[in-house]
Amino acid sequence: EAAAGFAAARARLEALAPGSVELAMVMDRQGTLAGIQSQPDALERIEQALVLMRRVGPRLGLRGNMAFNAHLIALQGRRFAAAETYARESLAVLSAVAPGSLPEAHARTGLADVLMRRTQYDEAESLFRAALAQSESIDASSYETLSTRLQLGQTLAARGRTTDALAEFDAVIAAVAASAADSPLRTTNLMLDAQSFRMPALLDL
Numbered sequence: 001e002a003a004a005g006f007a008a009a010r011a012r013l014e015a016l017a018p019g020s021v022e023l024a025m026v027m028d029r030q031g032t033l034a035g036i037q038s039q040p041d042a043l044e045r046i047e048q049a050l051v052l053m054r055r056v057g058p059r060l061g062l063r064g065n066m067a068f069n070a071h072l073i074a075l076q077g078r079r080f081a082a083a084e085t086y087a088r089e090s091l092a093v094l095s096a097v098a099p100g101s102l103p104e105a106h107a108r109t110g111l112a113d114v115l116m117r118r119t120q121y122d123e124a125e126s127l128f129r130a131a132l133a134q135s136e137s138i139d140a141s142s143y144e145t146l147s148t149r150l151q152l153g154q155t156l157a158a159r160g161r162t163t164d165a166l167a168e169f170d171a172v173i174a175a176v177a178a179s180a181a182d183s184p185l186r187t188t189n190l191m192l193d194a195q196s197f198r199m200p201a202l203l204d205l
C-alpha cells in the first residue's frame with residue numbers, strides 16, 4: 001500500500017537523512033496522498049513538507065511544485081486564502097528557477113484561477129493573458145493553451161465582457177474541431193466546456 005510505503009521511507013530518512021530534500025519529498029507525497037483520500041489533515045501535511053523544503057531547498061523547482069500541490073489541496077477544501085498564498089509561492093519560485101517554462105505557466109494559471117474564484121478579476125485576467133502567451137509560445141494548440149484560453153473566457157464573461165468571452169470560447173471550439181481525428185484534444189472536455197460556457201454568454205448579449 002502506498003501509505004505504508006511512504007511511512008516506511010519517511011522513517012528511514014528521518015533516521016538517516018533528517019533535514020534532507022528527499023525527506024521533504026516523501027512528506028509531500030504523504031500529504032498529496034492524504035489529499036487524494038480527502039483526509040482532513042492533508043494540507044497541514046504538505047505545509048510540514050514545505051517548511052522543510054523552504055529551509056533545505058528554497059531555490060529548487062521542487063519547492064514550487066510542492067506549493068502548487070498545496071494550492072490544489074487548499075482549493076479542494078475551499079480554503080481560498082491559503083490557496084492564493086501557496087499559488088503565489090509556487091509562481092515566485094518557478095519564475096525564478098524556470099522562467100519561460102510550462103511549469104511556470106501552470107503556476108501562473110493556478111494563481112489566476114484562485115483569483116478568479118475570489119472575484120479579483122483584474123489580476124486574474126492579467127495573469128491568464130500572460131500564461132496564455134507563454135503557453136502559446138511553447139505549443140499554441142496544446143491542451144494547456146486551450147484550457148487557459150477557456151479560463152480567460154470565463155473571467156471575461158464574469159466581468160461582463162461578453163463579446164470578448166465568446167471570442168475565446170469560439171477559439172477553443174475551433175481549435176478542437178480543427179485537430180486531427182486521433183488528437184488527444186478529442187478525448188478532453190474542452191469542446192463541451194467551451195460550448196456550455198458559451199450558451200449563458202450568448203444570453204447576455
